Amino acid sequence: METATTTNNEVTDDVIVIGAGVSGLVTAYRLAKKGLRVRVLEAAPRTGGVMASGRSDGMLWELGPNSGMDTTPLINELLDSLGIRDQRADARKIADRRFIVRGGQLIPLPMSGPAFFSTPLFSTGTKLGLLREPFIARSSPETDESVAAFVRRRLGTEFLDYAIQPFVSGIFAGDPEQLSVQAAFPKLFALEQRYGGMIRGMILGARERKRQREKSKNNAKSFSFNDGMQTLTDALARGITSANSVVETNIRVTSITCNAEGRWEVRGDKETVYRADSLVLSTPANAAATLLASLKTAWADDAVQALRDIPYAPLSIVISAWRREAVTHPLDGFGFLVPRKENAHILGALFSSSMFEHRADEAHAVLTTMIGGMLQPELPKCDDNALQEMVERDLASLIGIRGTPLWTKISRHPRAIPQYTFGHLKRVQRVDAVRSHAPGLFFCANWRGGISVGDCIKNGHLTADEVGAFVTARRTS
Secondary structure, X not given: OOOEXXXXXXXXXXXXXXXXXXXXXXXXXXXXXXXXXXXXXXXXXXXXXXXXXXXXXXXXXXXXXXXXXXXXXXXXXXXXXXXXXXXXXXXXXXXXXXXXXXXXXXXXXXXXXXXXXXXXXXXXXXHHHHHHHHXXXXXXXXXXXXXXXXXXXXXXXXXXXXXXXXXXXXXXXXXXXXXXXXXXXHHHHHHHHHHOOHHHHHHHHHHHHHHOOOOOOOOOOEEEEOOOOHXXXXXXXXXXXXXXXXXXXXXXXXXXXXXXXXXXXXXXXXXXXXXXXXXXXOOOHHHHHHHHHOOOOHHHHHHHHHHHOOOEEEEEEEEEEEEHXXXXXXXXXXXXXXXXXXXXXXXXXXXXXXXXXXXXXXXXXXXXXXXXXXXXXXXXXXXXXXHHHHHHHHHHHHHOEOOXXXXXXXXXXXXXXXXXXXXXXXXXHHHHHHHHOOOOEEEOOOOOOOOOHHXXXXXXXXXXXXXXXXXXXXXXX
């Protein structure tokens, strides 16, 4: 279909998607494949959001996510549709091995029962305490319990300190004392509610996941692409345009309105007025709040405040390339996480060149180190030299790095990851309530429904189905 454009700088489409991160691109691509006219508007000069890949001296680096988790069949279905399944790269077997720092040493995280009972990561008391977990009563389903309280109650303090807290920092860059288990880890919460405990739930829940063709994040394989994660977002943008829809960058949207005919009108820093039957906000929460506020209606005020109340963790990522001989550690794993109790500056590091084939040759290594998060929010603001010094000092202590890197790249994200803190699910409900006053308005971003790449793909898929049904119903009414 051709997009209808008037001579007065007015453009009409079926759907407008604001934001060209993974969530917005998946939503737009699926809608375009349904035959709808879709226009994606992105403020940045490129699509993909935080996904940005490249090579220096032949070595691959990622300024955003290094990989995704193959948790849903929707991922491969999408890659097949985009024609990039053959570019998918699965993690090496050694990437199943992940390390936790304790006492300044990297200790493999136990991935089986026998490994758990033999690991030096936990004391004998903590190991034996796990035997009582199936007999601990479930919490009230109305309780908004923190991740930390949930783990202390079921598994004990040591398990929280040396497994869950670093795990939470690695995923959310968050504080387990503030994150809601029901919002941040809904499947974990559901295991307790449905089966009465985590161990019993993981065993019995495996059958249900198999029927649904889904995998838990613990068992799912990591994947990327031969040329990095940007392969996915680039392919999505191409797929949208090849389906007779449009992706526009360098368009900063300043206001949205709904006209008397029930059509959405979008204005930005250019003169064009964009119109569509449906509007999808696929932006960070603060940007969505600003756009909702531009409606200047009382019924949007509560949703605006709910969006503004969603905190984000600050994060700086330092990518460094090394001669392999400069690193003492064998780098035989996915990477390592550093518990807060270890008093390091860094949250952890990924062994990026070990995770996948062809990211670096055998003579070199690429490491991706994270600094900041909710527990150390001031560190990401340090200047480049200070960040490099912190990284090199901690890497020298933990994995025996010597000398200086061949090159370094620093990626700063002042609002990196939305935090699903206490009351998050109610905040999302308050945002959704605005849709009863605004037919055709939808939200799809990682501040709701999960922050992982797989979550974004799944939510984009579901949102596109909802939007498509709305537009079809409107046409036939």
